[in-house]
Amino acid sequence: MGKTLLGVVHLGALPSAAGCCEFEDVATAALRDAEALVAGGVDGVMVENFGDAPFHKGTRDDPVPPDVIAGLAVVAARDLAERSGASGLVLSGRRTGEPVDEGLVDEVRAAVGAFPIWLGSGLTAQNADRLWSRCDGAIVATALQTGGLIDVGRVRELRAALRG
Numbered sequence: 001m002g003k004t005l006l007g008v009v010h011l012g013a014l015p016s017a018a019g020c021c022e023f024e025d026v027a028t029a030a031l032r033d034a035e036a037l038v039a040g041g042v043d044g045v046m047v048e049n050f051g052d053a054p055f056h057k058g059t060r061d062d063p064v065p066p067d068v069i070a071g072l073a074v075v076a077a078r079d080l081a082e083r084s085g086a087s088g089l090v091l092s093g094r095r096t097g098e099p100v101d102e103g104l105v106d107e108v109r110a111a112v113g114a115f116p117i118w119l120g121s122g123l124t125a126q127n128a129d130r131l132w133s134r135c136d137g138a139i140v141a142t143a144l145q146t147g148g149l150i151d152v153g154r155v156r157e158l159r160a161a162l163r164g
Contacts, residue, residue, distance in 0.1 A: 040155020088116030
């Protein structure tokens, strides 16, 4: 099986969140984005509850677990990959939409060998020539958006760049 490109539908705020609109509007926007992703050529679509904010920040008495905020230490990557039963590792940039450091991808690849590595942020048509060869797949959302909506043209542009 070849590499996989997953497109992400960012849901708007849901009924229990501040700033929510009507659920039908959230559903309509999600379906529109999913259709644009498929029309643009992604291999699959996933849905992320992106619009519910604020995200959990953690406190002294209720901390965010270190593995969530610090990511996966390269030295532990191979051990975790082997013992966890995970089907792959997802590497992300420092924030939504920011590319993964190429050196980090290379370090993790050296640590885990052929274990699947996915890019979790920052893959674009402009950097695909440098990043796509280093991974087994990618999860992409913001790079495919224009004005917060999935742009089928951007999806097609990325897909074309991945084909080389």
